[in-house]
Amino acid sequence: MSNGTVRRADTVIVGGGIAGTALAYYLARGGVEDIVLLERDQLGSGMTAASFSGVRQQFSTPLEIELSKRGLRFWKTCEVQFDSPCPFDQCGYLLVTSRPDVMQKFAESAKLQRGLGAGPVELLSPAGVNAVAPWLVTDDLAGGSYTPEDGRVTGTDGVAALAKGARSHRVDIRQWSPVTAIERRGHGYRVIGPKDTIDARRVVVAAGLWSPVLLEPLGLAIDVFPLELHYALTTPALEGSTVPLTIDFDTGFCIEREGRGLVVSMLVSKTPPSYGQHEMLENWFDAATRRAPTLVDLGISHVLSAPVDEVSDGHPNAGRMEEELWVLAGFAGHGVMHGPVLAELLARMMLGDPDQTVDLEPCNPLRTPQRSLENEWMATPIRERSVTDVLSKSSETN
Numbered sequence: 416m417s418n419g420t421v422r423r424a425d426t427v428i429v430g431g432g433i434a435g436t437a438l439a440y441y442l443a444r445g446g447v448e449d450i451v452l453l454e455r456d457q458l459g460s461g462m463t464a465a466s467f468s469g470v471r472q473q474f475s476t477p478l479e480i481e482l483s484k485r486g487l488r489f490w491k492t493c494e495v496q497f498d499s500p501c502p503f504d505q506c507g508y509l510l511v512t513s514r515p516d517v518m519q520k521f522a523e524s525a526k527l528q529r530g531l532g533a534g535p536v537e538l539l540s541p542a543g544v545n546a547v548a549p550w551l552v553t554d555d556l557a558g559g560s561y562t563p564e565d566g567r568v569t570g571t572d573g574v575a576a577l578a579k580g581a582r583s584h585r586v587d588i589r590q591w592s593p594v595t596a597i598e599r600r601g602h603g604y605r606v607i608g609p610k611d612t613i614d615a616r617r618v619v620v621a622a623g624l625w626s627p628v629l630l631e632p633l634g635l636a637i638d639v640f641p642l643e644l645h646y647a648l649t650t651p652a653l654e655g656s657t658v659p660l661t662i663d664f665d666t667g668f669c670i671e672r673e674g675r676g677l678v679v680s681m682l683v684s685k686t687p688p689s690y691g692q693h694e695m696l697e698n699w700f701d702a703a704t705r706r707a708p709t710l711v712d713l714g715i716s717h718v719l720s721a722p723v724d725e726v727s728d729g730h731p732n733a734g735r736m737e738e739e740l741w742v743l744a745g746f747a748g749h750g751v752m753h754g755p756v757l758a759e760l761l762a763r764m765m766l767g768d769p770d771q772t773v774d775l776e777p778c779n780p781l782r783t784p785q786r787s788l789e790n791e792w793m794a795t796p797i798r799e800r801s802v803t804d805v806l807s808k809s810s811e812t813n
């Protein structure tokens with residue numbers, strides 16, 4: 416517990432998920448000395464631990480595609496770069512739809528992805544979908560968008576690797592050290608907690624879904640809100656097959672490999688307040704009856720729920736709130752793949768050497784977020800309104 420002393424540091428980072436640990440590493444590698452990272456539990460114990468940790472190139476805006484290209488590179492090289500276990504499972508990523516208008520949007524996004532030099536993206540006919548995922552019923556599909564070089568990781572492997580890197584640059588990482596308040600003090604900030612109280616020149620809030628709670632007493636707000644996601648682990652399934660991380664964009668039906676079994680979920684957000692694990696599983700089995708009937712006999716071994724860090728416009732928050740108070744939080748459900756990349760870009764901005772090739776203005780945490788097709792509609796079908804609602808609305812107004 417705190418002995419009542421207040422220590423000093425140059426930079427305090429609040430939160431030791433993938434975002435905070437990556438930022439600590441990149442700032443320290445860039446030459447910042449005297450960094451303290453405060454994590455209230457153990458490193459990686461927030462959303463990062465719950466994540467499906469899919470890594471994909473399939474987005475609809477140049478910014479997210481660039482983040483994805485760099486994210487894929489980070490995860491494919493993480494193990495070697497940090498000499499820390501971090502396997503990359505190159506299982507591919509498959510989005511399918513029965514709607515020609517959504518397929519048309521997949522095609523437009525694929526063209527953009529190719530133009531920006533993302534990895535191979537294949538637009539598949541129903542027969543092509545069947546070739547990569549023979550367990551799917553494809554007769555009614557318009558097709559799919561498939562990126563064979565994408566895959567999945569374990570987010571906490573990345574946290575461990577980045578923390579190792581940060582410690583090697585003398586970052587002081589303190590676990591089980593919650594922050595209860597941040598106060599403005601002279602030309603800096605006082606970061607207050609029951610174990611550690613620190614006066615710092617600069618503070619970065621990287622506390623995921625808890626970031627707004629820390630900012631609010633300072634009169635500051637960012638757009639990030641929890642979207643509860645229910646999911647289940649199954650008994651062994653599709654053994655011997657490579658299972659692409661698959662999302663049916665029409666329904667949110669989702670499957671992913673996990674050990675010998677699968678993770679199954681419905682990526683939907685427009686649900687009644689009573690919607691919980693039971694309803695998710697009922698909907699998933701209904702959807703599986705039509706889309707993947709060979710999976711309806713699967714047993715369920717665990718059912719879990721975790722909140723995802725949604726933002727209204729699909730863009731993350733990475734930037735300055737005021738003076739030397741910065742934010743890196745709220746990744747629209749893509750922080751495992753995009754977090755380390757944004758941490759590196761933000762570190763460069765903070766070090767006064769911004770990467771001129773990436774415009775982070777869409778991520779400005781002070782922006783007023785707008786929900787429109789100009790934004791990242793492909794981020795995920797987990798939306799207040801489903802993607803197909805958004806597309807219908809757009810075609811009505813065109």
Ligand SMILES: Cc1cc2nc3c(=O)[nH]c(=O)nc-3n(C[C@H](O)[C@H](O)[C@H](O)COP(=O)(O)OP(=O)(O)OC[C@H]3O[C@@H](n4cnc5c(N)ncnc54)[C@H](O)[C@@H]3O)c2cc1C
Pocket residue numbers: 429430431432433434435453454455456457458459460461462463464465466467468469470570592593594595621622623624625626629644646721722723724743744745746747748749750751752753754
């Ligand atoms: C079910 C699920 C599936 C997902 N699937 C994917 C996917 O396929 N691909 C993908 O890229 N992303 C996915 N995500 C999203 C991804 O996990 C998040 O975007 C990412 O983990 C966010 O990282 P973070 O570091 O910002 O937050 P977190 O990992 O939540 O880290 C924030 C940390 O701050 C700490 N903290 C909070 N308050 C305080 C305080 N007051 N003092 C000190 N510490 C504090 C917390 O304990 C926590 O460890 C998924 C998320 C979920 C829940």
